[in-house]
Amino acid sequence: MLLARLVHLSRLSDVEMQFGWERSRFSRITRLTALFLWDRWKHLLRFDPRRLTRKLAYFGTILQLRGAPMDCVVALIDGTLRKTARPVKNQRLLYNGWKRFHCLKYHALLTPDGIVVHVYGPVEGRRHDETVFQQSGLMEILQAHFYKPNGDPLFIYGDPAYSVAPHILSPYRGAALTAGEAKFNRAMSTCREPVEWSFKEVIQQFPFLDFSRNQKVLLSPCGLYYLVALLLGNAHTIVHRPQIPQFFDCDPPSLQEYFTGGPIVDEELDSWCLDSPWVELPDGDEDSPDEDDDRPDNETDDEEERD
Numbered sequence: 001m002l003l004a005r006l007v008h009l010s011r012l013s014d015v016e017m018q019f020g021w022e023r024s025r026f027s028r029i030t031r032l033t034a035l036f037l038w039d040r041w042k043h044l045l046r047f048d049p050r051r052l053t054r055k056l057a058y059f060g061t062i063l064q065l066r067g068a069p070m071d072c073v074v075a076l077i078d079g080t081l082r083k084t085a086r087p088v089k090n091q092r093l094l095y096n097g098w099k100r101f102h103c104l105k106y107h108a109l110l111t112p113d114g115i116v117v118h119v120y121g122p123v124e125g126r127r128h129d130e131t132v133f134q135q136s137g138l139m140e141i142l143q144a145h146f147y148k149p150n151g152d153p154l155f156i157y158g159d160p161a162y163s164v165a166p167h168i169l170s171p172y173r174g175a176a177l178t179a180g181e182a183k184f185n186r187a188m189s190t191c192r193e194p195v196e197w198s199f200k201e202v203i204q205q206f207p208f209l210d211f212s213r214n215q216k217v218l219l220s221p222c223g224l225y226y227l228v229a230l231l232l233g234n235a236h237t238i239v240h241r242p243q244i245p246q247f248f249d250c251d252p253p254s255l256q257e258y259f260t261g262g263p264i265v266d267e268e269l270d271s272w273c274l275d276s277p278w279v280e281l282p283d284g285d286e287d288s289p290d291e292d293d294d295r296p297d298n299e300t301d302d303e304e305e306r307d
Contacts, residue, residue: 001026002033006206006229009214031221034228041231041259045119047109047141050261051253052117057148062112062250067187073169074146075117076195077138077158079107079129082122082226083212094217096125101212104223107132108230109156110195113252114237114244116230122223129161142167157188194244201242202226202233234258 004015005026012023019026059074081096081103094102106121107129120136133139146154146167155169162170171188172181203210206229215222237245238252245252252258 002030002037002228003232005030006208006225006232009207009211031224034221034224037228037231038224042227043261044234044258045116045227045230047118047138047145048261049145051257052111053145055111056146056154059112059250060148060154062248063191066112066191066248068191069184069187072148072152072155073157073188073191074111074154075156076110076192077107077133077156077162077168078110078192078195078199079105079132079161080199081105081125082209082215082222084125084215084217084222085213087216087218089218093124093126099125101125104215104217104226105132106226107136107138108195108198109138110198110244112194112244112248112250114194114198114242114248114250115234115252115258116198119227119230122226130163133162139165139167157192159192194247197243197247198233201236201244202229205229205233205236 001019004018008015010018012027015026016023021029056074057071060068060071063073064071081099082105083101083103084094086102087094091102094104096103096105103125104122105125105127106119106123108116109118111117118136118138118141120132120138123132123135142156143166146156148154153167155167157169160171160173162168164170169188171185177185208214209226209229214220217223235255235258236242238255238258241252
């Protein structure tokens with residue numbers, strides 16, 4: 001039922017006819033199933049040191065073979081904006097002035113095997129990428145785990161929105177770049193593109209997440225559904241080995257290797273998402289009494305139509 005909800009753009013009333021259950025029951029089942037998957041496997045989206053620490057140096061070699069100038073870059077970071085319906089209150093929190101729509105923001109860390117190994121979000125769409133990164137706790141993870149066996153530091157690579165810092169690299173900036181700096185930027189730009197492909201693949205696999213009129217943050221757990229979709233997307237990558245593993249020629253782990261272990265004892269996994277939009281949701285049906293697009297939470301005002 002959860003997969004049917006995420007894969008199809010149909011309304012709950014349409015799904016009711018398919019499964020023969022009332023829409024409120026279907027809504028509760030999908031929500032609780034998503035919450036169960038998140039509670040059980042959320043540590044896999046916080047960085048799993050038991051699986052990843054020993055493979056980081058190998059990822060650096062893979063990226064170098066694909067064109068990176070050095071073998072110390074092991075993962076790629078980027079952010080994405082997921083458009084939502086216009087909320088009936090606190091609209092400015094979700095409004096992104098750059099894209100000019102209401103949205104939730106996520107940051108993801110991708111390894112060359114196509115697996116999203118760290119996610120932070122959702123946060124308000126108005127937040128800057130650098131601010132979100134500072135809040136994510138990723139820097140502490142980098143400082144604890146991103147080293148070669150000989151102790152040399154390993155790095156992640158992001159776009160110019162990220163400041164250069166320990167364990168973080170970004171493109172050279174400025175109009176008067178040297179030939180070497182320009183060559184570095186071109187090589188790393190090619191290597192960084194797949195992190196954007198990962199966001200595209202999630203939306204292709206689960207089109208419901210791209211239907212902004214149904215992403216109502218005050219009525220349904222939009223953030224929870226997206227995070228669970230990332231988990232399911234990782235499983236899809238393992239089983240089908242799509243574009244990103246083929247691009248880097250890097251095999252993902254097996255399902256048994258990936259879905260293992262439990263929450264990390266020394267990590268407060270809930271501390272970084274306690275303020276997420278789904279935490280204080282009402283228990284009622286997310287689309288009751290109906291799912292028509294004339295609800296006040298929809299994007300039907302003139303401003304949204306201009307966007």
